[in-house]
Amino acid sequence: MGSAAKDIPTVKTVNGLARTLSNSLSVTTSTSPTATYSNPNTLHSPSNFFGAPLSRTTTRPKILKPFIAEDIKILLLENVNQSGQQLLRDQGYHVEALKSSLPEAELIEKIKDVHVIGIRSKTKLSENVLREAKHLIVVGCFCIGTNQVDLEYAANHGIAVFNSPFANSRSVAELVIAEVISLARQLGDRSNELHKGTWNKVSAKCWEIRGKTLGIIGYGHIGSQLSVLAEAMGMSVIYYDVLNLMALGTARQVPTLHALLNQADFVTCHVPELPETKNMISVTQFEQMKEGSYLINASRGTVVDIPALINAMRNGKIAGAALDVYPSEPGGNGDYFTNSLNAWAEDLRSLKNIILTPHIGGSTEEAQRAIGVEVGDALVRYVNSGVTLGAVNLPEVNLRSLMSDEQNHARVIYIHHNVPGVLRKVNEILGDHNVDKQITDNKGDVAYLMADVSDVSPTEIKEIFESLEALPSRIMTRVLY
Numbered sequence: 001m002g003s004a005a006k007d008i009p010t011v012k013t014v015n016g017l018a019r020t021l022s023n024s025l026s027v028t029t030s031t032s033p034t035a036t037y038s039n040p041n042t043l044h045s046p047s048n049f050f051g052a053p054l055s056r057t058t059t060r061p062k063i064l065k066p067f068i069a070e071d072i073k074i075l076l077l078e079n080v081n082q083s084g085q086q087l088l089r090d091q092g093y094h095v096e097a098l099k100s101s102l103p104e105a106e107l108i109e110k111i112k113d114v115h116v117i118g119i120r121s122k123t124k125l126s127e128n129v130l131r132e133a134k135h136l137i138v139v140g141c142f143c144i145g146t147n148q149v150d151l152e153y154a155a156n157h158g159i160a161v162f163n164s165p166f167a168n169s170r171s172v173a174e175l176v177i178a179e180v181i182s183l184a185r186q187l188g189d190r191s192n193e194l195h196k197g198t199w200n201k202v203s204a205k206c207w208e209i210r211g212k213t214l215g216i217i218g219y220g221h222i223g224s225q226l227s228v229l230a231e232a233m234g235m236s237v238i239y240y241d242v243l244n245l246m247a248l249g250t251a252r253q254v255p256t257l258h259a260l261l262n263q264a265d266f267v268t269c270h271v272p273e274l275p276e277t278k279n280m281i282s283v284t285q286f287e288q289m290k291e292g293s294y295l296i297n298a299s300r301g302t303v304v305d306i307p308a309l310i311n312a313m314r315n316g317k318i319a320g321a322a323l324d325v326y327p328s329e330p331g332g333n334g335d336y337f338t339n340s341l342n343a344w345a346e347d348l349r350s351l352k353n354i355i356l357t358p359h360i361g362g363s364t365e366e367a368q369r370a371i372g373v374e375v376g377d378a379l380v381r382y383v384n385s386g387v388t389l390g391a392v393n394l395p396e397v398n399l400r401s402l403m404s405d406e407q408n409h410a411r412v413i414y415i416h417h418n419v420p421g422v423l424r425k426v427n428e429i430l431g432d433h434n435v436d437k438q439i440t441d442n443k444g445d446v447a448y449l450m451a452d453v454s455d456v457s458p459t460e461i462k463e464i465f466e467s468l469e470a471l472p473s474r475i476m477t478r479v480l481y
């Protein structure tokens, strides 16, 4: 909280955000802390945030902020890129950014206070953690994967979750191409030997990749991008996916995983972490792979049964492997990757022709910068105007912006259980007002309603908020004005 906040009272807004109001601006309508309202035109007009008053005739999108920006507390973990940090700081939010993830107990302590949390792949936002996040309205996953968040619990508690669905796909695809060549030429081993002073010029079992078959499991953003790159390098591409997907170039979809495994020289996994993909490559699948073939996994650590991989490499069935992801990963840089984390870590490290990387598939300047901007923007849009476009666990809902000349308008957001009769009740509450526009959509059991109401006074805003809050279907109510 900024220093100015020290001398002025803190009250609760209609959105449950702790907020400071200067005595001169607040208009107290009752002694209840939840009943302190002020003229939104005076307090929240853009001129209050940016100094220069806007002309009444300007019709720019109105900035909806029923809170003082610095009262929005944001915790960013795992070294979120500066692009994202800056975007959020530029809004005036209070941003704390840490370089690594936090152990669960520390995370629980920190998450209690924040309205927004930004994470990458390491931070587990389980029900246990989210239960303590009493003020949290939104999670930003500054990555592709969202398996680290209990999406259902979040949705059922009105917490939106955003990610960046493809900003690092190219980076992963390029890493995999590098690994295909490195494994085919045993580059890791030759490099390690020479680092230790040993000259070992070998051509046995070293291959060109031209003419070899790449088998891609999961032909989504990364798999399909990789397909194009691999063909450009002279490889034949086959892929297996649960969906029937259009082949790029001359790639060919095969009907079963088995068909892919027994034709591919290189097998690479690009599926999400799901119950169905857990240990998708295990003892049986290694048996189905070609003699002397290679395995790459840059998806999620649970997809490959690592003890089975160790056996398959020891008995020579698999000639090499590259792993970027593991069932348990260290919390931050400098931490150790040992048996205390994964019981087989030392066995894995002792294998020949295995490339082990610390989950860097998406770790390029380009990808991280783009992710920072994309997820940062989504968070600002959600906090300031309730737009859920791109949310992975709530219906995607958008309304065109309120304009700056619509000063007495408010945006009502009502996240609720998707049960019969809710809209009738909501419209009874909104019915006495002029609802300019309204939209509602649901995703499973959770529905998201947005309505823009015109000519409402601060007292009426309060009444609308309290009436919606009292409905049994309520998950979360926000009123932006």
Ligand SMILES: NC(=O)c1ccc[n+]([C@@H]2O[C@H](COP(=O)([O-])OP(=O)(O)OC[C@H]3O[C@@H](n4cnc5c(N)ncnc54)[C@H](O)[C@@H]3O)[C@@H](O)[C@H]2O)c1
Pocket (backbone or CB within 6 Å): 144, 145, 165, 166, 168, 169, 172, 217, 218, 219, 220, 221, 222, 223, 240, 241, 242, 243, 270, 271, 272, 273, 274, 276, 277, 298, 299, 300, 324, 325, 359, 360, 361, 362, 363
């Ligand atoms: N190593 C890294 O740094 C890194 C970076 C980005 C993404 N990832 C991981 O890679 C995964 C894939 O990323 P993406 O962007 O290509 O995802 P995507 O959603 O675009 O594609 C995944 C594909 O897998 C398919 N699929 C799902 N279940 C399947 C199954 N059981 N069998 C076969 N196919 C199945 C889907 O139909 C889809 O086409 C992500 O979920 C993420 O976990 C890792």
Ligand SMILES: O=C(O)CC[C@@H](O)C(=O)O
Pocket (backbone or CB within 6 Å): 120, 121, 122, 142, 143, 144, 145, 146, 168, 359, 361, 362, 363
């Ligand atoms: O940057 C990360 O931690 C995760 C990268 C990748 O696994 C993703 O899901 O995008």
